[in-house]
Amino acid sequence: MRMSRAFIPTEKEAPKDAVLSSHIYLARAGFIAQVASGLYNLLPLGKRVLKKIERVINEEMEHAGAQEVELSFVTPAELWEESGRIHKFGKELLRFKDRKENLFVLGPTHEEMMVNLVRNRVSSYKQLPLNLYQIKTKFRDEARPRFGLMRAREFVMKDGYSFHASTEDLDREFDAMEAAYKRILERLGLDFRIVEADSGAIGGSGSKELMVLAESGEDTLAVCDRCEYGANIEAARRSARREIPEAPEADFNRFETPGIKSIADLSAFFHVDPYYTLKAVAKRALYEDGDEIVVFFLRGSDDLQEVKATNACGAMELVDVDEAELTAIGLVPGFIGPLDLASVRTVFDNDVKGAGHMICGANEPDAHYVGVDLSVLPEEAQYAELYEAKEGDGCPVCNGTLGYTKGIEVGHIFKLGTVYSEPLGAEFLNENGKAEPFVMGTYGMGVSRLIAAVIEQHHDDKGCVWTRATAPYLVNIMVSNIKDEAQMALGEALYASLRASGVETIFDDRKERFGFKMKDAELVGYPLTVIIGKELANGNVQLFDRTAGEKRDVAAEEVEKHIMEWLG
RNA sequence: CGGGGUGUAGCUCAGUAUGGUUAGAGUACUUGGUUUGGGACCAAGGGGCCGAAGGUUCGAGUCCUUUCACCCCGACCA
Known part of the structure; x- marks a missing residue:
């Protein structure tokens, strides 16, 4: 290309609304131009980069035996009714009607569409496994688009779906996809980490995220300094504590603790390590039908991980509650404890199961119990992993130490199982002639986000520093x-x-x-x-x-x- | 969705507290000339519904009301 003929409008000054380096340089160097909130035009340089990334993905998918398709962007709302996600997705789904008043949505992801394509066309185990993918524009009406291509409403994503006759075969494909994704990011020249993740509202298990390491990343990761272990903070685990603080010696007793409401105050008041205090965190859990207040208990030395807590009680989301709401149902804010507790749903962190020497609220104003043995809790008490892994905690797989780092989520792969094939009635006949729902996996990669991720990781104070595999021109x-x-x-x-x-x-x-x-x-x-x-x-x-x-x-x-x- | 902020030239911004010539600067653009190894210099130009609508006033970029858009913090985010 002759630059005298090229459309590469570079600017000396950054657009005023750009904060991230990638956004600033991509805009200044003439790769992208904003059209509206979360909507961007790709200029010739930007389009070239996108195509180069797509090519690497296509080559690796071809190599892994996946087949490319292209599903329509406009998708009938009926499919979303069928899977139930039209309600779960909420306002992120952009809906509209055609001239015949039929309701459609712009595809934010294509599980339903892909299942719909395959069901009734693949009807025998002999036709499995199957891995189909597309690289396609998606639209999610984000509550708050930001950071240029990093969190746009309209974006390009590679989304792949695999169909299997058994979970064993899904496991095999999942590993193959993880390997393929790893190769893609290596080829693009990115420094990344594959981490364990929460599978989110979509459901499923075996969730892993591909994170490009960058200070500006929106996700916090806990990574081991010795081994490959890494996890999104939402899912991060830790080893058992290496050092248990010395337990306070006290018989069961009730103490007046006027105005002592926080863990810090409590710990200071009794001269006890927060490890031996019981923290109560109350949240309002919102379900698809209705809501309730849930009290989560964990050690005072731990913090509640909200995503884990949400999963533990099966809620769609948790929201904060104020003191008046707690008082209204008979709770005493600041002094909530598990003994003689008013009728309210509770979930305990695994780490407090049977814990002794604990100090906890007495469920009356200005009083705590000391010397509590939590093995007195009823058999049916619900336990779950609620804590948030902290920097300095032990790695759950080796004896290394966890530290925090920031990452940009550029890929997410997980095992769906039958969560879509079942409600959508997508079945095949097994060797015994019996109908079974497909066992599925899903593999996503943010292609346009990768453009931004490359620059977020490769720039200096003068501008972009493209890797060889991503450069618009070498x-x-x-x-x-x-x-x-x-x-x-x-x-x-x-x-x-x-x-x-x-x-x-x-x-x-x-x-x-x-x-x-x-x-x-x-x-x-x-x-x-x-x-x-x-x-x-x-x-x-x-x-x-x-x-x-x-x-x-x-x-x-x-x-x-x-x-x-x-x-x- | 809660809180805050900003809309004036292609871009970055003055001007708005206290209404008053013809609305400004830098940059970018056009023309001519000089320059030619780190976003050059001189000169002359073109470019504006001051986000939109309504109102107050002799007079509104400036005051009032409504509205739209965009951004930031938070909530949210397969």
């Missing part, structure tokens, strides 16, 4: 002064030659000054820029490596050889 031939005939002649010759060799090349033949073109080259982030300038008088040109940020002189007649070596 080589930029920059002629410093287009009025210099020798410079221009070499530029033209080199451009023609590289193009003939199939190298993705852009030719900066604009009537601009050296500094202007260099700033542009750095902002856009071409991996290699060939500078044909004043050094040509001495028989030299320069190769500017964007990643290293260094220029080196090479003989003009050998420049192509050097470029080919650089390309590898």
Whole structure:
């Protein structure tokens, strides 16, 4: 491409609403342009990057035996009624009616559509397994789109779905997909981590997220400093405590504790490690039909992980409650304990099962019990994992230590089982001629988000630094002064030659000054820029490596050889 | 959805507390000239329904009401 003819509108100033580096540079360098909240146009450079990422995905999917399809973007609302998700998805689903008043939604993900495609077309175990995927625009009417391509309403996603006759076969495919996803991210040149994750509202198990490590990531990850273990904070586990604080010696007793409401105050009041205090966290659990207040109990040294808590009580979501609401049902805020508790649903963290020497609220104002043995709790008490793993906790798989890091979720794979095939009645006949629902897996990857993730991880104060697999053009031939005939002649010759060799090349033949073109080259982030300038008088040109940020002189007649070596 | 903020030239922003010539700057763009290795300089230009609607006033970018859009914090996010 000749830059004099290219549509690459670079800007000196960032759009005022851009906060993230990737958003700023992608906008300034002319890759994207905002249209409305969460909606972006991809300009020629952006489209090229997208296609390069898509190509890597397609190659790896082909290699893994998956087949590409393309399902319609507009999907009939009836399918969403059938699966029940039209209610669960809520306002994120953009709905509209056609001229015949039929209701449709813009696809935010395509489980229903894919199941619908396969059911009744695949009817025998002999036709399984099957792995179908697409790379397609999705639309989710996000409550708050932000960060440019990172959280847009309209975005491009690769979504794949596999169909199996058994969970064993699903497990095999899941591992194969994990390996394929790993290869894709490696090829794109990203530093990432595969972590355990919550499977979310969609249901299922064996959930893993692919996280590109970046400070600006929206997800917090707990990762081990010794082994491969990593998990989204929502699902992170820890080993048993290495050191148990010395237990306080006290017989069961009731104490007046005026105004002592927080764990910190309680711990100070009794000179006891918070480990031996019982924390009560009350939330209102919202279900599909109705809601209730639930009290979660865990050690004072732990914090409640809301996603775990939500799953533990089977709620759609948990919301905060105020003191008046608690008082109204007979709870005493600040002094809630498990003994003689008013009739309210409770869930206990596994770690307090049978715990002794505990201090907990007495369910009356200004009083606590000490020396409580929680093995007195009734048999039917509900226990679940409620704690949030903290930095410094022990790794659950080795004896390393967990630390926090931030990640950008670019992929999510999980085992669906029959959660869609069953309600949608998608069945096949097994070897015994008996009908069974398909066992399914789903594999998503945010393609447009990956564009942003690459830059979030690869940029400097001058602009984008594309990896080789993602760069819109690999080589930029920059002629410093287009009025210099020798410079221009070499530029033209080199451009023609590289193009003939199939190298993705852009030719900066604009009537601009050296500094202007260099700033542009750095902002856009071409991996290699060939500078044909004043050094040509001495028989030299320069190769500017964007990643290293260094220029080196090479003989003009050998420049192509050097470029080919650089390309590898 | 709760709280806060901003809408003036393609872009980044002054001007709005206290209403008053013809609405400004930088940048970008056009033309001419000088420059030519780190976003050049000089000169001359083009470009605005001051987000929209209504109102107050002799007079509104500025005051009042309504509304729309966009952004930030939070909630939410297969």
